[in-house]
Amino acid sequence: MRPFDYARAASPAEAATSGAEAGTSFIAGGTNLLDLMKLEVMAPAKLVDISHLDMGEIEETEDGGLRIGALVPNSDLAADPRIRRDYGVLSRALLAGASGQLRNKATTGGNLLQRTRCYYFYDTAMRCNKRQPGSGCQAKDGFNRIHAILGGSEQCIATHPSDMAVAMRALDAQVETIAPDGATRTIPIDEFYCLPGEAPHIENVLAPGELIRAVRLPAPRGGCHVYRKVRDRASYAFALVSVAAVIRLEDGVIADASLAFGGLAPMPWQDKRIEAMLVGEAPARELFALAGELLVDAAQGQGSNDFKIPLARRTLAAVLGEASGLEVPA
Numbered sequence: 001m002r003p004f005d006y007a008r009a010a011s012p013a014e015a016a017t018s019g020a021e022a023g024t025s026f027i028a029g030g031t032n033l034l035d036l037m038k039l040e041v042m043a044p045a046k047l048v049d050i051s052h053l054d055m056g057e058i059e060e061t062e063d064g065g066l067r068i069g070a071l072v073p074n075s076d077l078a079a080d081p082r083i084r085r086d087y088g089v090l091s092r093a094l095l096a097g098a099s100g101q102l103r104n105k106a107t108t109g110g111n112l113l114q115r116t117r118c119y120y121f122y123d124t125a126m127r128c129n130k131r132q133p134g135s136g137c138q139a140k141d142g143f144n145r146i147h148a149i150l151g152g153s154e155q156c157i158a159t160h161p162s163d164m165a166v167a168m169r170a171l172d173a174q175v176e177t178i179a180p181d182g183a184t185r186t187i188p189i190d191e192f193y194c195l196p197g198e199a200p201h202i203e204n205v206l207a208p209g210e211l212i213r214a215v216r217l218p219a220p221r222g223g224c225h226v227y228r229k230v231r232d233r234a235s236y237a238f239a240l241v242s243v244a245a246v247i248r249l250e251d252g253v254i255a256d257a258s259l260a261f262g263g264l265a266p267m268p269w270q271d272k273r274i275e276a277m278l279v280g281e282a283p284a285r286e287l288f289a290l291a292g293e294l295l296v297d298a299a300q301g302q303g304s305n306d307f308k309i310p311l312a313r314r315t316l317a318a319v320l321g322e323a324s325g326l327e328v329p330a
């Protein structure tokens with residue numbers, strides 16, 4: 001690990017001002033950043049410690065939703081009675097991620113901004129456009145079993161690793177930030193992440209120094225909440241494919257549907273064509289199979305990850321079956 005300066009911020013505004021200095025990173029739980037620093041994948045000149053700031057509350061909002069402070073630990077968020085009752089998909093996604101110890105340290109803001117688990121990104125001897133722009137992508141012609149089948153580019157096919165972010169996307173969360181000049185903004189999560197395109201090192205729309213203060217959830221939308229994560233082991237493994245679903249039935253037809261996917265793309269993935277196809281229809285195996293076809297119609301396997309295409313199709317069908325009370329084998 002390379003030497004670095006350390007400062008503890010006294011307020012979110014002060015953190016954002018210090019964060020604008022070149023080479024500065026925020027540290028919250030440190031469960032991803034410290035690993036990357038030890039491997040010299042990231043080598044910030046200065047760390048601004050935000051872990052003691054007043055951003056650890058879950059509050060009710062005027063519009064009937066919740067405001068989750070950026071420092072709320074993943075374990076507290078998963079256990080919160082309001083989250084368990086009204087946003088079950090989020091609680092389940094959080095509990096499907098990492099381990100109990102990690103969830104105690106990992107924060108809401110840090111989870112959204114954790115870096116990809118692409119093996120070549122973590123190995124500084126390998127080519128990686130995300131770590132070192134312009135150096136190439138070892139995964140394209142290497143072992144790419146965990147990589148993206150949707151939304152990747154010639155420059156990068158890494159997936160976004162967060163389970164929580166997938167549920168947040170299905171729930172239409174918004175990310176609240178403060179910039180170094182004190183300006184605040186609220187960014188819908190579907191505008192928060194960037195696809196790699198020609199610049200895989202740019203992963204989100206945050207400006208230098210911009211600090212996440214909170215994540216806002218809209219009023220509960222009801223329905224049945226399901227999070228299913230397919231992975232190599234029962235615990236401690238990132239998703240190969242995951243599906244977050246909120247489905248509400250009325251009079252035997254699907255009245256509301258919201259879906260998001262993990263393990264498939266460089267960002268928590270959504271395809272609004274699927275919801276449009278489902279709403280107004282009665283649950284049926286054939287319908288769910290068609291939804292799966294739509295999900296992967298533009299998918300591109302990279303060799304070792306070709307299996308994700310049928311796996312994504314089948315996982316979606318199974319989740320839709322579970323959420324609408326119709327058993328569909330995975």
Ligand SMILES: Cc1cc2nc3c(=O)[nH]c(=O)nc-3n(C[C@H](O)[C@H](O)[C@H](O)COP(=O)(O)OP(=O)(O)OC[C@H]3O[C@@H](n4cnc5c(N)ncnc54)[C@H](O)[C@@H]3O)c2cc1C
Nearest residue numbers: 028029030031032033097098106107109110111162163212
């Ligand atoms: C063994 C292991 C297994 C794991 N398994 C899973 C899994 O299955 N699913 C899953 O989703 N995750 C998993 N994780 C990842 C874990 O969830 C993340 O490391 C954690 O959520 C990051 O949160 P943190 O607070 O520790 O972030 P940090 O490591 O402190 O920060 C991560 C990044 O976010 C930035 N940052 C943090 N807070 C803010 C803020 N408020 N504003 C702006 N920038 C900020 C930091 O500068 C840094 O770049 C695993 C991690 C490990 C080590």
Ligand code: SF4
Nearest residue numbers: 118128129137156157
């Ligand atoms: S997939 Fe992305 S992160 Fe992985 S080696 Fe290629 S450029 Fe780097």
